[in-house]
Amino acid sequence: MISCCLRNFALLILVLFFSGCGKNPHGFVPVTVTALYLNAPVHEAIVVFHSKEHFATGLTNKSGVAVMMTKEPNDGVFPDVYKVTIMKQTLVEEFAPGQRPGDGVPVKSETKYFVPAKYALPETSGLTAEVKKEGKNEFVFALVD
Numbered sequence: 001m002i003s004c005c006l007r008n009f010a011l012l013i014l015v016l017f018f019s020g021c022g023k024n025p026h027g028f029v030p031v032t033v034t035a036l037y038l039n040a041p042v043h044e045a046i047v048v049f050h051s052k053e054h055f056a057t058g059l060t061n062k063s064g065v066a067v068m069m070t071k072e073p074n075d076g077v078f079p080d081v082y083k084v085t086i087m088k089q090t091l092v093e094e095f096a097p098g099q100r101p102g103d104g105v106p107v108k109s110e111t112k113y114f115v116p117a118k119y120a121l122p123e124t125s126g127l128t129a130e131v132k133k134e135g136k137n138e139f140v141f142a143l144v145d
Contacts, residue, residue: 026078029078030067030074031049031056031131031138032067033058033060033084033129033138033141034060034065034138034139035060035141035143036141037115037143040064041062042060042143043062045059045088046086047060048085048086049082049131050082050083054077054080054082056068056070056076056077056078056082081128082128083122083125084127084129085121085127086115086127088115089111089113089114090112090114091111091112093106093108094106094107094109127141
């Protein structure tokens with residue numbers, strides 16, 4: 001009797017375990033973004049999806065493609081309508097003669113943008129994406145000056 005109950009319990013655990021395999025418990029769906037600037041892929045750009053309730057991020061590869069994530073790498077995005085930002089920038093600093101980075105305040109510093117700065121803010125980017133529960137969620141953003 002006990003071995004029968006244990007066997008049935010073990011069988012139930014296996015069924016429950018395998019029935020959940022391959023499903024995303026958070027409801028995220030796969031999303032990719034391709035970022036192009038002047039028709040060329042943008043490498044190492046930060047892509048962010050913004051909505052009132054959700055956000056997701058990604059980093060573009062050499063082909064300009066980012067696989068979006070919400071909580072863990074490549075886990076996907078919650079279906080919603082998003083404003084999208086894409087940014088690639090660096091801080092350029094000038095130092096006084098004889099001064100090295102870390103030896104005080106630079107004489108001059110400015111942000112160098114590799115894509116226009118307007119794409120870095122949700123209010124000015126003009127980019128949107130509707131992530132749907134079903135179907136492919138592949139977005140291509142062709143950025144211009």
